[in-house]
Amino acid sequence: MSVRKRKWTTANGEPREAWIVDYTDGKGDRHLKTFDRKKDADAYHATVRVEVREGTHIADSETVTVKEAGGKWLESGKADGLERTTRDQRRQHLTFHIEPFLGKLRLSKLSVPVVRAFQDRLRAEPYPDDYPVVRLRGKSRSGDMIKRVTVSLGSIIADAQERGLVARNAIRDMTSRRTKGKVRKGERRQKARLQYGVDIPTRDEVRLIIENTQGRYRPLLITAIFTGLRASELRGLRWSDVDLADARLHVRQRADKYHAEKYRVDHDPIGMPKSDAGQRSVPLSPLVVNTLREWKLSCPKGKLDLVFPNSKGNIEYHANIIKRGLWPAEIAAGVVVPTGEKDKDGAPIMRAKYTGLHALRHFYASWCINRRADGGLELPGKMVQERLGHSSITMTMDVYGHLFPSTDDSDALAQAERSLLTPVSKTADAT
Known part of the structure; x- marks a missing residue:
């Protein structure tokens, strides 16, 4: 393995020179690499020598684009x-x-x-x-x-x-x-924090959406609000994974974005959850249990045993859920924002405020986190992670950590301060 200088004359009589790195790789094959500057040749020579010794060197001629x-x-x-x-x-x-x-x-x-x-x-x-x-x-x-x-x-x-x-x-x-x-x-x-009324529906908005949700998408939206399932998990949910007697559902699979009627022979639209943590058990509120029990009587039947299928019992399009279910419910509830356009009478044209089902997942997370006094479940962070199916508590805290109730209130600080500064003897006498 060496670095040497080479001089030659071109066919036009022009003198040229270059630096050649001459080395043998781990397989015993000889390689030459040319450089215009000795500095570059020396650097390459030093790198190759280490790579050949460690058995990791790949010559340029043996690589691909x-x-x-x-x-x-x-x-x-x-x-x-x-x-x-x-x-x-x-x-x-x-x-x-x-x-x-x-x-x-x-x-x-x-x-x-x-x-x-x-x-x-x-x-x-x-x-x-x-x-x-x-x-x-x-x-x-x-x-x-x-x-x-x-x-x-x-x-x-x-x-x-x-x-x-x-x-x-x-x-x-x-x-x-x-x-x-x-x-x-x-x-x-x-990264901006999630905000109520911007990314997360408020309690009043959710209440209005529930009151104004009608038709075949009502069971799905109510389940989304009170379980926090991802859209793919809702679309792939089976009746065999819903235990109405025990008020609990089990997330064991999800559906991809492709429609069941159009998948190829080599493609199965049903797969495992996003991660191992995605396989989980989620408790159901009384409203969800009653809604699903009623929905089961009229739910279209299909070989996939889906809870929220299309009219033929196959996987429902995600776009249909949004455009025919979520958006009409928001508009009927008055949960809207202006589009910036006006109709022929000059009135502003409104659209649904929350454009995707993930907003309902955000609401569920906030509902799990909020104090019971504020109408929430007040669950600890680890339990919130498990309910949402996050792969790590870090993910949960990165997204929703700012929603957890603060424990450094002035009253709590004052009480802790008094306890710290009170002599032990006085405390014993008082008792």
Whole structure:
């Protein structure tokens, strides 16, 4: 293994020189790599020497492009049995965000500066005109999207590492322990807390929604309000997992976003919850029990045994639940905000205030947290985590920690102060 200078003359008679790194890899194969500057050659020589000794070196000629590695990554996802939703998200990240900028680059050329430049380009350039989500076309990518694409790129490199196609993972090098701490602190500072009346429906709004919910979506919305199930969990809930006698339901599966009538032979729309913690038991309030008992008599029957199916007994579209269930209930309840437009008579056009079912999940979390004196359940944080099916208490506290009642009230502080400053002898005499 050596670094040497090479001089030659081109066909046009021009003198040239370069620095050559000559080395043998762990397999005994000889490799030559050329550099314009001795400084770069020496740096590469030092890196290769360590990698060869540790058995991690991959020569440039033995690696693949990011596009090729991405294709193998997609194949791995299918072989591992990932849900179709997850596989489609991976394909979108690769096709629309990674390949246009890094597709032709070899994995061995990926470095922290290259990844940072890639993130800058994602931030600067808009979604392409053929992006599947029409409303995002031509708009800037959000910080959250850039973060998720970066995670996918790291996953592609990790898959390639396991195949022996690259030695280092630039994404993991970039997110070292020190840097990750700074990034997370910055994200927490920028992330606004959930607010009542903005992200979380108030108690009065929920009461009005319940009073004005009608038809086949009423059981689903009431269950969502008083159990906090995710939309996918509601759509995949089976009657066999609902124990009305014991007033409890069990979350054991969820439905992906694809309709049961259109899934392919190689795709099952029903899968496991998001995590092991997602499999849980949730108690039911009397209103939910009575509503479900009545609904069971008229619920469409199907082979999937679903509690909230469509009219044919199959998985209901998520969009139908929102547009035909949640939004009409909010509008009927007067839980609306102006769209900024006016009708032909000049009156403002209103829309539903809360656009998704997750708002009802937020309400359930707040209901679990609030004091009993305020109409809540006053559950401890660990129990709230279990009810919501979060994978960790950290996730629960990061999202809902500010909703927990404060224990540093002035009265409590004054009482604790008096107790601390009162001599023990006086306390004993008083007793």
